Amino acid sequence: MSISHHPETVLIVDFGSQVTQLIARRVREAGVYSEIAPFQSAEEAFRRLQPKAIILSGSPASTVETGSPRAPKVLFESGLPILGICYGQQLLCAQLGGKVESSDHREFGRAFLDIEDSCALFEGLWAPGTRHQVWMSHGDRVTALPEGFRVVGTSAGAPFAAIADDRRKYYGVQFHPEVVHTPDGAKLIANFVLKIAGLKGNWTMAAYREQAVEAIRRQVGSGRVICALSGGVDSSVAALLTHEAVGEQLTCILVDHGLMRKDEAASVVNMFREHYNLPLILVDASERFLQALDGVTDPEVKRKTIGRLFIEVFEEEAKKLGGADFLVQGTLYPDVIESVSFTGGPSVTIKSHHNVGGLPERMNMKLVEPLRELFKDEVRELGRELGLPEHFIGRHPFPGPGLAIRCPGVVTREKLDILRQADAIYLEEIRKAGLYDAIWQAFAVLLPVQTVGVMGDGRTYEYVCALRAVTSVDGMTADFYHYDMDFLGRTATRIINEVRGINRVVYDITSKPPGTIEWE
Numbered sequence: 001m002s003i004s005h006h007p008e009t010v011l012i013v014d015f016g017s018q019v020t021q022l023i024a025r026r027v028r029e030a031g032v033y034s035e036i037a038p039f040q041s042a043e044e045a046f047r048r049l050q051p052k053a054i055i056l057s058g059s060p061a062s063t064v065e066t067g068s069p070r071a072p073k074v075l076f077e078s079g080l081p082i083l084g085i086c087y088g089q090q091l092l093c094a095q096l097g098g099k100v101e102s103s104d105h106r107e108f109g110r111a112f113l114d115i116e117d118s119c120a121l122f123e124g125l126w127a128p129g130t131r132h133q134v135w136m137s138h139g140d141r142v143t144a145l146p147e148g149f150r151v152v153g154t155s156a157g158a159p160f161a162a163i164a165d166d167r168r169k170y171y172g173v174q175f176h177p178e179v180v181h182t183p184d185g186a187k188l189i190a191n192f193v194l195k196i197a198g199l200k201g202n203w204t205m206a207a208y209r210e211q212a213v214e215a216i217r218r219q220v221g222s223g224r225v226i227c228a229l230s231g232g233v234d235s236s237v238a239a240l241l242t243h244e245a246v247g248e249q250l251t252c253i254l255v256d257h258g259l260m261r262k263d264e265a266a267s268v269v270n271m272f273r274e275h276y277n278l279p280l281i282l283v284d285a286s287e288r289f290l291q292a293l294d295g296v297t298d299p300e301v302k303r304k305t306i307g308r309l310f311i312e313v314f315e316e317e318a319k320k321l322g323g324a325d326f327l328v329q330g331t332l333y334p335d336v337i338e339s340v341s342f343t344g345g346p347s348v349t350i351k352s353h354h355n356v357g358g359l360p361e362r363m364n365m366k367l368v369e370p371l372r373e374l375f376k377d378e379v380r381e382l383g384r385e386l387g388l389p390e391h392f393i394g395r396h397p398f399p400g401p402g403l404a405i406r407c408p409g410v411v412t413r414e415k416l417d418i419l420r421q422a423d424a425i426y427l428e429e430i431r432k433a434g435l436y437d438a439i440w441q442a443f444a445v446l447l448p449v450q451t452v453g454v455m456g457d458g459r460t461y462e463y464v465c466a467l468r469a470v471t472s473v474d475g476m477t478a479d480f481y482h483y484d485m486d487f488l489g490r491t492a493t494r495i496i497n498e499v500r501g502i503n504r505v506v507y508d509i510t511s512k513p514p515g516t517i518e519w520e
């Protein structure tokens, strides 16, 4: 769903980079509204949005290959400032008369940029003669510049690592200013939109709220709406926005799929009925979900089964309400990028988040997803804007497929009960130690492995429980949380002593990448 027209929009043309959304995010952080359009529909988006500046993203494609994507001509005829990033820079050169070649000097990860000349992009940031850390990920490189361009920065693998045509306000960088590993990258993007494009930078989350509410009203009209409400931050914010937009037309539905944590369904219902005046229906569908998952071990099959059942339940409930035309979900950008290729193009599917790639192909209701372009921390900011209490905003995320994806292998009631107890103890210990807010997400996983132990002089042969805790900003990348060993020891002892069925506890020290946060 796209937000209403904004007077100062930056159009980001996506060529399939995994980090395109980070560009949008950096532009938003600079106080400027932006929208992403896949390259195939960039021309249409350009006409619709009437942007004030354009950014061309990176891509897994190579400009030297025939048939690789190009930016539509109208962008170059528009007279607007353009920033090309990585593939975007290579495109500027390929399409404006320069040259790009595949090279042996590939650069992946940390690299250093030597500033050769002053440039509006670097203003107040990088002076000529200085060297700065940037993040690179490329095999091709520019070898000849189009007319009007000059080199302003070089790196070991890229003699044209930063280029500028000041007259046309065209700029290109081989590195990625949108990722945090280019420490000054956000400021560089701010320079492009504020100083070079001359935009005001007065766009805020309050404005997003207004635009989102307006967009929901336009989309929904006088239709009936149901909201899939999990009690997580995302769907709660989506529900409140929708309620603000269409009031009485909205009914929220919480599905207890039998894969919730301990006491979760009841506490969510209490919270919403106490704190908010939102009509909420709790549906107990645990029998149905667990039956459908019987014997299923493949993670993608689990996700798709759950996604399909969610929709079936929503459709049935909608029917009981006399029909609904729209389904609101708290889908975020990371759900989208990991599930499906944003461009319909070449970025790969990591896992099917139940609410995106896990959705059935045919659905009666149209989706309303007001948070689809945002990252978790931005949703939290929006939640504050909507007056959600801080303890609520700080809740760790919990995936829609719930404990099913924390039970690798077959999911049974018995295993779920064991996992629920271990998870509750783990989170209780985290809270007691005052660590909850320092950790982005923490949970227990019940492994489909039994090991031998000795308890009370007897032999045991029981499950292994893995503990996971990560720090992250947006869930896209994460590091494992560095507990002290006493904490881990204490928690493991409690779990083994108190939970029948677990006789061994391990701690997961994998970051993302290469791991994902969840185990399935």
Ligand SMILES: Nc1ncnc2c1ncn2[C@@H]1O[C@H](COP(=O)(O)OP(=O)(O)OP(=O)(O)O)[C@@H](O)[C@H]1O
Binding pocket: 227, 228, 229, 230, 231, 232, 233, 234, 235, 236, 253, 254, 255, 256, 257, 328, 329, 330, 331, 332, 335, 355, 395, 396, 397, 398, 399, 400, 401
């Ligand atoms: N048990 C559930 N009942 C109804 N809807 C659900 C349930 N679980 C998930 N959903 C829907 O799926 C969406 C995606 O789930 P997800 O876990 O990403 O978001 P969330 O639960 O709202 O927030 P959080 O990420 O903080 O847990 C939710 O926003 C919600 O619309």
Ligand SMILES: O=c1[nH]c(=O)c2[nH+]cn([C@@H]3O[C@H](COP(=O)(O)O)[C@@H](O)[C@H]3O)c2[nH]1
Binding pocket: 303, 338, 351, 352, 353, 354, 355, 397, 398, 399, 400, 401, 441, 475, 512, 515, 516, 517, 518, 519, 520
């Ligand atoms: O609603 C959801 N439906 C899903 O299918 C799903 N899969 C993962 N997650 C959550 O997304 C974040 C990133 O998880 P991964 O690193 O495992 O992909 C983490 O916060 C995960 O808990 C999901 N949320």
Ligand SMILES: NC(=O)CC[C@H](N)C(=O)O
Binding pocket: 017, 057, 058, 059, 060, 061, 062, 063, 085, 086, 087, 088, 137, 138, 139, 140, 141
């Ligand atoms: N990250 C990118 O945009 C890479 C562009 C191109 N595929 C290259 O390897 O150079």
Ligand SMILES: [Mg+2]
Binding pocket: 230, 232, 397, 398, 399, 400
């Ligand atoms: Mg959730």
